[in-house]
Amino acid sequence: MNRQSTFKALVVEEVDGAFTREIKSKLVSDLPEGDLLIKVHYSSLNYKDALSASGNKGVTRKYPHTPGIDAVGIVLSSKSARFKSGDQVIVTSYDLGMNTDGGFSELISVPEDWAVKLPENLSMKEAMIIGTAGLTAGMSVLRLTETIEPEDGEIIVSGATGGVGALSISILNKLGYRIAAITGKETARDFLMKLGADTIILRSDFEALANKPLLKPVYAGAIDTVGGVILENILKSTNPMGVVTCCGNVASPKLELTVFPFILRGVTLIGIDSQNYPMRYREQVWNKLANDWKPDNLADTCTEISLNELNDKIDLMLRGELKGRTVLNMVD
Incomplete structure (x- = not known):
């Protein structure tokens, strides 16, 4: 050419x-x-x-x-x-x-x-259904599963109808985790249940949780895609030694919370930077997404x-x- x-x-x-x-x-x-x-x-x-x-x-x-x-x-x-x-x-x-x-x-x-x-076992179209959103979801799942097993409890996913959220739910479901999905769309219930979510939580309800330094521990881990109050309440609601990944700030880049989730419950917050993720890990995640982690749907x-x-x-x-x-x- x-x-x-x-x-x-x-x-x-x-x-x-x-x-x-x-x-x-x-x-x-x-x-x-x-x-x-x-x-x-x-x-x-x-x-x-x-x-x-x-x-x-x-x-x-x-x-x-x-x-x-x-x-x-x-x-x-x-x-x-x-x-x-x-x-x-x-x-x-x-x-x-x-x-x-x-x-x-x-x-x-x-x-x-x-x-x-x-990778083998992945078509070009499937690669773009996954795309940066799926790669980000895969990175998030990788870091979460280094510590949290399916038997440890439910994983909460925010921004559940978005690209990262939807693919995170699909991968976690494939791996046998129970999943709570946060969404602002009341009409998305059937869509999210089909992806593999077990519990649907409306965003407005989750944002309205009591403004306390800590909330009742409910979740073994989380994949947050939105930031802001949602991430604050996820961290406050995570079980001792739980793991939370965050990759987005569409709700807000600010966090207003105490250090209590980290020093009283040992919660770990892991940032996910998909833009400059090292190639050796990038190839690892793509190969997982093409094989064991490839969503059925x-x-x-x-x-x-x-x-x-x-x-x-x-x-x-x-x-x-x-x-x-x-x-x-x-x-x-």
Whole structure:
């Protein structure tokens, strides 16, 4: 493919302080220099993509820009000894889709260090149903299961209808854990029960728990995706020696609580940074997700869309009206 060849991409532009999104034709020469030129087969829509697509300068500093922090596809050309033309690879996080043009595009050009070979037993579409959200869920489950066994008690998952939450529930269910799911959507009960949740808790009820330094210990562990009051009450409600992972702050980045959960109950709070997760652990989690941790109901967590439908889905995500995973098919 020569540098004057064209491809399609969603392009976000800033004009007089306003942001627009449009599918445009671009040249291969427009792509950044990289070790791998990849034909994208699938991408997926994440909250960070929606922020980038709406002009959030905390995510993307310069426009025009193509979001998409997830991509999977086939290597067209390689300057790397690790990958060859024809290899199927996954690229998630690092700077993809943030300040480097991302997966909402038919082509991407990236450093070799950002890529993982697609594991056996995992299709390209399945890899994007999992995506950064599933990788984050897998990292969270990995850290949780280092300490907490299924017989230790119930695991509570916040943001349960979101990508990380839904896939965390699916993986935990696969591993035999009992799960309580926190959601703000009363209509999501059947969806969450089908994923494997045993108990459904409305977000408003959980946020309204008594404002005390400690609450009754109920949960053996937790996967929190939202932060704020939800995380505060999870920590206050965790059993002695319990483990809580946190990976998001959509509710709030602030925590207002005492040290009592940590020094009186020995609760452990583990932060999950999927963006720069070391490659050796990244490969470990991807292989688990392709095998023992692969949810039985992956397709149930996914809506597949075309590039032409992406704009509307971004708006829905920004309004908090999407559930599960949205996968972008770039080849049909």
